[in-house]
Structures are given as structure tokens and as C-alpha cells.
Amino acid sequence: MIDGARGQIKDNRVPSKIDGRYYELSGGVLRCRECGRAMGVFRRRRSDGSYFSYYRCRPSIGADACDNRKSHSVEQVEHEAASMFETYASTDTLIRLYDETVERENGRDGLRSALQRQAALPERMGVLANMRRNFQGQQAEGLMTLPELKERLVEIDEEQAAISGELRAAEDATEAAQRIEAARYSLVHAEWYEDPDAIQPGEVLTHATSPENIRKAYKRFGARFTVDAEGTLTMGPELDLGEVPKSLQEKRTSSGVATR
Template identity: 30%
Template sequence: MPSANGGGPGRAILYARVSTDEQARSGYSLAQQMEALRDYAAREGYEVMEEVSDPGQSGASMERPGMDRVRDLVAAGGVAVVLAQDRDRFAREPAYHYLLRREFEERGTAIRAMNDRGDGSPEGELTDGILDQLAKFERAKTAERTRRGKQRKVREGKIVASRAAFGFDYNAARDGYVVSPEQMGVVRRIFRMAGVERTTIYAIRRHLEEAGLTTPSGKPKWDASFVRGLLLNDLYKPHTFEEIRRIVSPGVAARLDPGARYGVWWSGRRSFERKRVSRDGPDGRQYKFEYKVKERPPEDRIGVPVPDPGIPREWVDAARATVRGNRRPANAGRREWELSGGILRCAECNRAMSARSHSKPKRDYFYYCCSAGASDKPHICTVSKNHRAEDLEARTWEAASEILKDPGRLRAGLDEMIERERSGGGRGDPAAEARTWADRLAEVGRKRDGYLDLAADGIVGRAELRAKLAALEETRETAERELDALRRRTERLEGIERDRDGLIETYAALVPEAIDALGSEERHRVYKMMGLKALLGADGALELSGDVIGFPKNGISSS
């Protein structure tokens, strides 16, 4: 290889890089690269100015501490050449390699690799460029083959993941899940707290930590986003065989038990983008990764059935509803706000009321106000008045506690609501309706088979067959749609009954004095179990309603 400056070898920077943390920790690859570079520099007569390494850094990004150091040294001048063992140590992308070469050439510095094929001439550069593009193409093909291999395994009903999900272990072949009883016990506990007891995510996290339970990675501190993701994960939602059959191949479905229930592990549920960035700060340049996560549409995912986690479906649905409406009770002004988290809403715009505090020398004042009106957004809401928090919370608790203090009234009100929901405005018994639509589906299947037999015998023509099958398909879709609506209605009924039992079991046994003594956080939890919604008018009129129990409209209709 010729010298870089044409007048003698000159000063050189040796650059080495590895991209994996394992290589970075062992140091073997870095040491091997540096040793080869030192031998080469000595053989060519270069004076080594500095050795720079980038441990655990990807060549797909230019944001690397070691490469930034090399660029700074080159910019300072006096560097004849930057040496690396292979061209892809500088950068994986040919475009990045080109940018570095042009940048270094402007400072009179060459960029060289021990595996360069060219001689520095235009023809040689063309040769290196073509080979770089071929190497990039080969890497892309390898990645594509790997991706297709994983997809093939997933379509065969096999799980392809580096670590088993919480609550599961790998089977002996490490291509499927088995339930881990100990971990799944914690998962069920989380779903019960969220779905049955209507506990907030932050309260669940605190409970787990106080109970001394550790995270999947063995840490004592639980992350709220992990708990939220667990509650929304289809792994823990029991699916019927019919639901699973729609998302897996016929070969996978044939291996399943039609009478069993299954969770779903999704391959390709999210797409991840990772970008290396650097920012200058008071302690120098800092390097970090920025991530973008996108949910892929269902048609771009592949589902794999996993063993039933043993969590009731109604718990899962109720927990997800809790997550959707879950907002942490505000603690503005260092107090617990009983009606925050979406319970108290503006009667004009239906937005959640926000908590505000105002401090004066002798005391603090606490208010609720419409988040839109208080922000001077008249096109959304014109209500800007502040309402005293103590007054609103006292009026709300007075109405709710009266129901809790009367077990007979509590049970009667809940039973009345359940019966009203069951009757569904005259729609009839959900179980009887479900049987009717199921019979209708079975009839569609029998007719379809009959039409196909008639077509096979030549009794029915092709055009007539298509018309009859189209009509049957429309009937089938209607029946499945109605069955799905009935299922949701049944699950809502079960959720209301569950909340009824939870309220009665937890609070009906308390004496009135104990109910009055409940703290703000416990009152907030009661409201969540009741599914309480409070609408606040501009004049202070307060109207309550609940998913679990109805409140008389004239109960606290005004201040």
C-alpha cells in the first residue's frame, strides 16, 4: 500500500471498532485489530500518533465517541493516514465511508484499510466502491434470510424470542411456552387488582414492591409502563379455539384442543427504530440512543397460541378498561385529590377537571377547574371558574358513603342495575339469544355443505352457487357480529356482578364510622370500583352516575 502523503509514511491514527457488547467486554476483537494495525504501521514505517477504539459501537451510525475523536484529531492537522483493519470498521454504509474520505482528504489525510483492493486511482476507488456495495447487499440478503426463517418458524406455531415472557418458561425444545406457576401467580394477582379491585397502576406497583416481589429481571422496583403493558398483552387473555383458528394456519389449528383456551404471542407486533445521537453538554459530548416504537396493524402480525394462563376473561377485559381510564390521582400541592384521574369532568366540554393549588402565607388553597377553560380556550370550553376541592369532595363522598353504609340499599341498587343491563332494553336473555345465533351459524354451515354437494352433482350451476354462497356468507357475518356483541354484553354483566361482589365484600361489613374514616386514596379507589363519573356545572351543580350503581339525579344536583 502506498504512503498517504507521498513524501514518507508520516503520522497515523489506528482505529478499531466492535459492535457487540460481548466483544466489547471480552476485548478480544479489539486487541486483535490493534495488534494487526501496530504490525502493519511498523512494517510501513508509520509513526503511531494515537490508538482509538470504539467498543460496542455500531458501524451503521456516525455518532461514535471513538470516531468523533478521530475526526477531531484529523481536523487539528498533522495526520497523514487513519488506519483500520477492514473497511467496514470505519462504517457499514458506503455513503458514510465516502463522507469520511472526503472530510479527511480536505485535511490532507488518507483513510486506509488493510483489506483495500484498490491502489488509490479512480479505477481502484471504483473497485472498492463496487465491493462495498456488494458487501452491503450480502448483509441485507443475510438479514432477509434470517427474517424469513423466523417467520417460517412462527407460522409453524413456534415462538422465536430471546427471553420467555413473564409468567411463562420455555418448553424443552425452546420453541414454545409452558406456564410458570410462581410467576403466573404474580400475574394473576396484578390482573385481579386491576380488574376486580380497580386498583390504579401506580398502586399496583407500590403493592408489588411492598410485598417484596421482584421484577422479571430480579429488581425490587417495578416500572408502571411494564405493568400497563402486561395488562394489555394478549398472552394473558384467554381466547377460544374459534378466535385462535382465525389467526393461525390450518396446520397449527389442527394441533389444538377445540375445547381449550389459549393466549396469543404476537410476532411483529411492534416495529423498532434505533438511532444513535450525540449532544454537547456541560460534561462534554454525550451519546445516547433514540428509539421509535410503532404498533403494526393486525394484518402485519403473526399469532402463536400459548397455554391458557388461567386468568378469567372478565378480569382481563375489566383490567383493560381500567387501564384505558386509568390516570394517577393528582398530588398537586402535596395532597391526594379524590376526584382526579378522570372522575370529575366538566359538564360543558366533558374534559377531566384538573387539580390546582394556591399557596398563601397562612394556608394553601385547593381547587378543581376545567383544563380547557382555565387554559383560555373558549373555542373548546368557556368555563374558567375554580371550585373548592374540599367542598366538591365532601359532597361526592356524602352521596357515595350513604350507599356504602346501607348494605341492603347497596345490594338492591346493584341487583337492579344488573337486571336492567341483563334485560338490555327489551332485547331478551343474552344466553338464549346466543343459542339462537349459534344455531343459525350451524344452519349456515349445513346449507353451505348442501349447496356444494348439489354443485358437485351438476344440479346447481356455477352462477347460482356463487349467489347462494354469497347470501350464506352475509348471514354468517351477521350471526358472528351479533354473537360478538352478545359476548361483550355478557362480559359487561359479569364485570358488574364482580364489582358488586367486590364492593359488598370490602365495604358492606364496615361500620359507618369506619367508612367515614376512609382516607382520600381509599375513597378514590371506591369511586373507581363504582365506575363513578361526576359532571360539574359552571354553577357548581354536581351530577353523579356510575357503571356499578346508579345515583339519583336529585341527590346532589346543586351546591
């Protein structure tokens, strides 16, 4: 048992966190193909004052010096890794990630909760419109002074403005929930690779997901990546690849390792 536990943690490293950002391939998820060491995250200051983040094999000296000195853009290599993971992971793996993401971001009810919220807000707007008319009628009948009416109308205007913002957010949440359900349906029924217009798995796999959670998904499902001096990214066979559709088989090498 002890040996098994050691085997599970022997390649673990603390993930890089620069300026409050976790890097998806840090902590040993991305390794140098030339020497096998974990790729580190570095930043370089541009002439305009902005920063450029990149992965690179950690500097070494002496006999173990590595020939891979190429820098790899964080944005580019993380995007390629996510696309590769989404392409070759088994359907069961992706569905589990879908469901976990939906529950984490939208709760268990998902679309139903979003629709209920969207329906409740217009009802409150109708109540406020009636209140406005009633206050105006009271002022016309002399039951309310003009300053009192103005004060009430300001309160109504402020609440209506707040509800309008909530309504836009609710509409966005409903649309996102609908896309999540549609994407899951496409994945379950294998339409995401047969239909060029179908929603791709990657649109939901990383939906509202932080780099830290993406990195955790890689670690949990055994996804490991290497990159060589030419910038070629490879995903190791530890991931549960499952049965790859015929339309994707040509992308696999004879060793079962996915490359791009």
C-alpha cells in the first residue's frame, strides 16, 4: 500500500502560480520530451511593459544539461493540450467532466433553475409598473405630494434598473445552460465529430472552469503531456482513451500516443 501511494505521488509537483493565476500544465503535467523534467513557467517583460508567459525546460548545468531551450507560449500550448485531451479522452471521461462542471457552476438543477430565475424577474417588473401607476394616481387625487411621488418613483427606477441587469444575466445563464445540455447530448450521441455544426466538447469541458480545475482534471484522469524542441506536443497513453471514432483514428500513432 505504501509503495502504491509513493507511486501515485512521485511525479507530483506544486503547480505554478504567478500573479494569482494557476497554469494548467504546471506541476509536472507538461514535461520536456528531451530530458523528462517538468517544464517550468517563466515570464518575460516586453518593450511595451506587458508580460509574455511561456513554458520552458528548467535550466540545468553540467552533464545533465538539456538541449531543449525552446520557449512555448502558455496560451498556445494550453489550448493545444485542451483540444488534444478533448479529442482523445473517452466519452465516459468527458461526460463525467461535463456533469461535474455543470453541477459546480449551475447547481444540480442546471437549466430548470436558470429558467425559473428568468421567469421570476419579468413578474417583478410588472409589479413595479403597477406600483408606478398607483403612486401617480394617488398624487393626482391629492393623496400624495409631488416630492413624495418623486421619491417613490426614484426607488422604483433604481429597482427596475437592477432587475434589468439581473434579467440580462439570467438570460445569459439560461443560454449557457441550454448550450451545456445540447453539448452533452451531442457528446452522448457521438454527433460532435460527425456533424461539423455540432457543439464541440471543448466548449463545455472548460466552461467557466479555472486553470486550477483544468489542471486537476488532467491529474485525476492521468493526462500527461510532453513537448520537444520543435514544439510538437504529445499526450501520453495514461489517459483512458476509450474507443476512438474512425474519423479520428488517423491522428493516432502506432504506439497509441496522440500527437499534434
